[in-house]
Amino acid sequence: MTGYWLIKSEPSVYAWERLVKEGGARWDGVRNHQAAASLKAMKKGDCAFFYHSNEGLAIVGIATVAKTAYADPSDKTGKFVAVDVAPFKALAKPVSLSAIKNDPALKNMALVRQSRLSVSPVAPDEWQRILELAKI
DNA sequence: GCCAACGTTGGC
DNA sequence: GCCAACGTTGGC
Numbered sequence: 156m157t158g159y160w161l162i163k164s165e166p167s168v169y170a171w172e173r174l175v176k177e178g179g180a181r182w183d184g185v186r187n188h189q190a191a192a193s194l195k196a197m198k199k200g201d202c203a204f205f206y207h208s209n210e211g212l213a214i215v216g217i218a219t220v221a222k223t224a225y226a227d228p229s230d231k232t233g234k235f236v237a238v239d240v241a242p243f244k245a246l247a248k249p250v251s252l253s254a255i256k257n258d259p260a261l262k263n264m265a266l267v268r269q270s271r272l273s274v275s276p277v278a279p280d281e282w283q284r285i286l287e288l289a290k291i
Numbered sequence: 292g293c294c295a296a297c298g299t300t301g302g303c
Numbered sequence: 304g305c306c307a308a309c310g311t312t313g314g315c
Contacts, residue, residue, distance in 0.1 A: 165313090187298080208313060252314080271297060271312050293315085300309080 159277040160193060160203035161266055162218065162240070171205050171215045175242045182274075183227045183237035190274035194236050195224045203240065204277060204285065206266065213249040214285060218242055246289035260284045 162182060164170070174180050185191055197203075197220045205216040222239035229237075255261045261284055265275035277285075 163313090212314075269296085270314065273312085295314090296312085298309105298311080300307100302307090303305090 158196065158198055158201040159279060159282040160197060160201060161206055161275050161277050162203045163206045163208045163273045165209045166207045166211055171207065174205065174218065179221055179239060179241040181237050182240050183229050185235055185273060187273065190272055191235050193274045193276055194238050197223055197238055199223055202243065213251040214246060215249045216242060216245045246291065248290045250285050250288045254288060258284065
């Protein structure tokens with residue numbers, strides 16, 4: 156069973172285009188326990204929507220989990236974890252936050268309900284719906 | 292630049 | 304262990 160997730164990044168910090176260019180990245184710096192729990196639950200090969208926060212405000216691509224959770228080297232306390240992700244596919248049509256908010260099928264997404272959460276699970280039906288909107 | 296939501300910290 | 308104060312995130 157493939158798991159579905161959503162990871163956020165500010166484009167000015169780490170943009171989707173950079174992930175594509177570099178072919179992969181360590182996803183570290185998560186300092187929230189709820190988000191960390193999602194990181195720990197990720198399996199190799201799981202898919203994650205890549206969302207641009209602050210600027211763009213849209214899901215722009217799909218990444219895959221290349222390496223499951225390990226101790227985050229940037230965390231001195233040793234409590235938090237990082238995963239490695241790789242680019243999988245760009246969306247033909249980015250799905251904006253406003254489109255998500257306006258879609259009754261997507262209203263309950265963690266992205267909408269808990270906007271500050273940087274890593275969150277995505278339900279399979281939500282995943283499918285977004286793929287439709289993205290014209291994949 | 293403002294503000295709401297949420298997490299964390301520290302005094303009691 | 305409660306709660307006020309403060310810091311951070313992120314949408315608008």
